[in-house]
Structures are given as C-alpha cells and as structure tokens.
Amino acid sequence: MTPHSSAPDLIPGDLPSRWNASTPTADDVPDLHALRSRHEVAAKGRASAGPEDTRSEVAGDGAAARTHVVVRDADGTARGWATAQDRAAGRVLVAVVVDPDLDDDTGDALAGALFAWAERAGVAQAQARGLAATQLDSGAFEPDARQQRRLEAAGYAHVRTWWQMRRPVTADDEAERPTGPGVRIRAVRRESGGMPDAADLVAVHDVLEQAFADHFNHHEETFDEFLARLRADPGHRWDHWWLAELVDDGAAEPVGALVASASLDDDGRTVGSYVDYLGVLRTARGRGVARSLLDAVLTDAAARGRSGVALEVDADSPTGAASLYRSIGFETSYVTQSWHRDVVVG
Template sequence: MTSGTGPRAHDSLTGDAVISAALPNGWSPTAARLVDIPELHALLNRQEIAIRGRASTIRAAVEAEISPAAGPTSSHLLVRDDATQVRAWASATDRAAGRTVLSVVVDHDLEPTTADTVADALFTWAAKAAGGHARARGLDVTQLDSGAYVEDGRQQRWLERAGFVRARTWLQMSRPVTEADGDPGTFPEPHPTVVIRRVRRSGDGMPDQDDLVTVHDILEEAFTDHFNYHAETFDEFLKRLRADPGHRWDHWWVAEIVDEPGAAPRPAGALLGAVSPGAGGGPEGSYVEYLGVLRAARGRGVARSLLHTIIADAAARGRNRVGLEVDADSPTGAVGLYTSTGFATSYSTQSWHRQLSTST
C-alpha cells in the first residue's frame, strides 16, 4: 500500500461544528501555521515544566512538526481561547501502515474543568483525522498510538476517557560522557569477526544508497519481533528520520561480520544516532534513535560495540551525554545492556493504544 495522499485532515475539520460546539464559549479551532511556532513552543515548555520541572523541547522540533514538508500524512489543530491565545494543540501523524500517532497537549495553566473539555474535544478530532489517514491507505482499521509521562495522571485520565489502554512503559535513559571516553583503549575492541563503520558517503556528502537500503533492511528484520512493530517502507523511513532536526548522516553506523580474511562482509547490525540539543542552551549530546542487531549475528557483542562507538564519537565531539529510549519490558535484555554500559533512567513515559475502525 502507498502512503496516504489525501488532504490534511485539519483542512476539513477546523470548521467542524461538532468540534467547535464542544469547546468553551468563544474558543475556536484553527489550523496550525508556521507563525504559530513561538506559541506552540511555549505551550510545550509549560507542559514539560509542569510535569518534569524543566523544558527540553527545542523550537526546531516544533517547526519540523508543522512544516509543510511533513506533507499530507501529518494533521494539526490548534485551539485558541476567547483572547486568541493558543491553549491546546492536537496532531495525528500517519506513522506506518496500520499505526497513527496522536498527540494532545492542553495548557497546564487551565482550570481542570476547562482542560477536560478541551482535551475531550481534541481527542475526538484526532481520532477523525487518524481515520482519514487510514482510509487514504485503504485500511479498515488502524491503531491509535498516544503517550503520557508516567507522572502525568491528568493525561492518563484523558486517554482512558478517549478509549485508550496503557500498553507499555518506556525508560528514557542517559549516560554521561567524559573526554576520557574518546581515548583509545577505553572500550574493548569489537569481537574479532565484527567491523563497525559509518554509513559510506559519496563525494557530494550524500550517503551511499546501498548502505541506506542495508540499514533499513537490518532494522526492519531486527525489530520484527519487537513490541508494536509496524512495517515501514524505505521511503517512509528516510523521510521521517531526515525530518528530525537532530539528523546527521555521520551519526549512522553499520556493523558487519567478516568470518575470515578476504570473506565478503555480511550485515550484522546498525545504530542510527542524532544530535540531542541541550536544555536552555546547554551542551549538545548524542541520541540513539535506533539500535538493531540481526538475530543471526547476536552473541558477538555487536550491540555493545555499537554503543561504545557512539559514546566515543560523542566524546570526540566534546559532548557531555548520550541518550536513548528502551522498552522497560524488552525481552532482549536491552535494559541490562544499557545499564551495564553506564546508562541510567532519567524519566519514564507510557504508550497508550486504541483500535479504530475507519468506518466510524
């Protein structure tokens, strides 16, 4: 199936009488525009400060969310109060065939009854938008995937009211990086049969197409048996990752196995990293977007060697940390690997799911 190519859902739903009638008197739904970025950034900052005590979302991430480059697979709706201030933001993003990611952010400065009213209206809108994306793919059913901080009982209550069920907990982990982490000999050499290299790049700086296909194939195979796996086409995969403000081609590595001298290397694993901005203008870090190892290559320390590679790379760049997200209930032992490599949990989030029939 191809990716949805229909109009953005907010084009038809901002004036939806049902959504408008559900909002407080004088409040209105509007489409998201680039000029709204400062208000949206401030809204997200208020949410993070209220829940975690500090803000970490950068403005470029907000811009990437609502940029026209996101195309028709990402729908957004803002809610302005009777003083025209942005008080809430909802989005529905066609993440993969059969999976739509929903986000509803409501101003923490609102009194509880008003916040509940707005949240209920936006979850209703987001489900409609998700149904539109799924129908564009020719699907009868799609999974709605949303989230909440573990500490955010308010968001969890809204998700339950909207028919979602808590599905998973994710650990947001971080490891401090020091200058010594970049010194030769700090980490053990990879297994004798394992070679770690960056994704190859041509003279114009663009990555080798065959390498990109290899990375995509490795990750698709490595994650097939993981929680909530949904197949993603090569084009969808590249478009999504390149839209990340922290994307850098020189943060992608491939692990290969060479069984004997002169033998052709075969793919073993891949790590896709990114730049992680510092909060409040602080130092940058590195972030592990994906780390996958093929089942046939496991048992040779491939994942650990890839982790050591991005840590050493971060040290060489003068960064102070490496972050990642991991399934708290991962059956692969990933949590133990990260803990033994110096990672510790900074905070936790939850995935909440709901099955949606596109005929409703």
C-alpha cells in the first residue's frame, strides 16, 4: 500500500512514530468501511452501516457537508477516522472511530487527538455560517463503555438515549388498513418525468419542521439542506415519501408526513425499509395519523417483498411514540446514546 502523505496539522498533538494523518479520498473507502465494521462489531456485536454509506459520506453525495481525517499506522492500516458534519445551523455531528484492536493507552490517545481535530473542524463549519457558538453532537452504542469513556474525556456529556426498533413484515401487512377518522394518506405526487411534486416536498418539510419544533435538540433546517441531506442517502427513494391529510368537506390539510428509505445489505440489495422521519402536527395528534402513516410504510414494504421496517425513537419522547411502536410489533434491537458538547467559536 502506498503511504499517504503526512498531514500533521490535521491532528493536534503527537501520533505514534511513523503514523500519519490525511484527508481520505475514494481510494480510502474500503479501509474506512472495514474500520467502521470492526468498531461496530466490537461495540454492539454486529456491523450495521453498509459500504455504500461509507462511500457516500467520504466521496459521494454526502461528502459536501462533511470534513474527514483518517489516521494510518506505520504499516498503512487505518486505525482512526473522524468526521465533522455540518448538520444544521448550530449543530455539528461528530463521529470518531478508533480501531478496537488497539490497546487502551494507544486508542485513548488517538481518540483524544481525533476529538480535538473534530472540534477544530466543527468550529470552522460554525464560523463559515457566521455563528458565535455551536453544538458538537456525537454518540455511542449503549454497551460501548470504551467510547463513552473517551467521549467524557473529550468534554462531552450523555444527554439522551435512543431505541433502535425493528418490526418484521408479515403476510397481514399486505392488506391496507383503514385510516384514522378523516385521515387520508397518500404518496407524494410525481410529475410526468418521475420527479416529485415540488409543492408536496415543501409540505413534507413544513410539516416535519413544525412537528419536531417541540422535540429534543431540534435545529431548524432549510428546505434545501433537508432535501440535499436526504438525497445523499444511498437508500433514498422518492416513492418512500408520504403525506397525511385531514379531509373536511373536500378540503385537505397536510398534518403529518413520513419519509422512509431503503435499507441495503453489503451487496447493495434492498432488504428492508427505514423510517427516517415520522412527524404529526401537535393539533392533529391523537387522531390516528401516526398509526395510519406507519400502516402505509408497512403495507408498502410488504408489497416490495421486504423483510422488515426499522426506526429510531427517543427513549424519553413526550409523545408516547415508543408505546405506539410496541403496540404494533416493533421491538428494540439495540440502544444508542447522544453525547453533546457546546463550544464557543473564537
């Protein structure tokens, strides 16, 4: 393997002898995906992110909002990887992956350097937006005490827990279910060329922004930012967007939205559906809108021959969403944590 050029300015502090840091390119994707998989297996027992996710983040449509650094040892093996993603105004997503095969002293030192680099990258992103401060938002799998220790050492605090839930698709899901009273569920309209109707996309964005305004850690996202981020997902599909409307005397008012994506296996084959967003306006809650949207994605997954539908839910959600999911067969498959640190932009 050809050694990468040294980039010591990317990592504050010293690396072990003959280790180097560089900005990854498409050529680094296989090694970074292997590193991420090793980390996920060690942290929660199995890998979940696919190779196309890594490719999109590093060298594909998702790269524009992200800054990366990869650290390789003297033999050229990728041992560490950090990412700072400009997620929304005032919020930077930070991901630090350290090879679990490293001893704790070496791994801890590398993690510290990567978190310090990510802070610098996040501050630069906030400065580009003209902000005086920003939130660094990172995370860990619940069983991963090692990552949690490193987050705490880097000044982060555990602020939230999330349940990653999944439900298998069954034969019963093939039949469409009745919606809540006065509720109509429809797919986002498509124009003659196959592209989605612009007004429907704006309606989805508006509903979700309003629905999540009172949720934990919501940061307003512009329509363009929202659309670009979702389209960068390798599993993005325009025919996985739904609107819920309340219909009164023929007039339809958008009150809920669900955006899903296709879940891919390591060979790029579609195996499931993932609910990226499910939001209902406060004024329409309690009328069966969320359940009707979930029924729509389950029926769609059954029609496509998929094995299951997955989603994430806030363990402390005030809306009772987790109870709804459990009532229709969703079960927690693993648990993640959010860790935050607020930084002032100098």
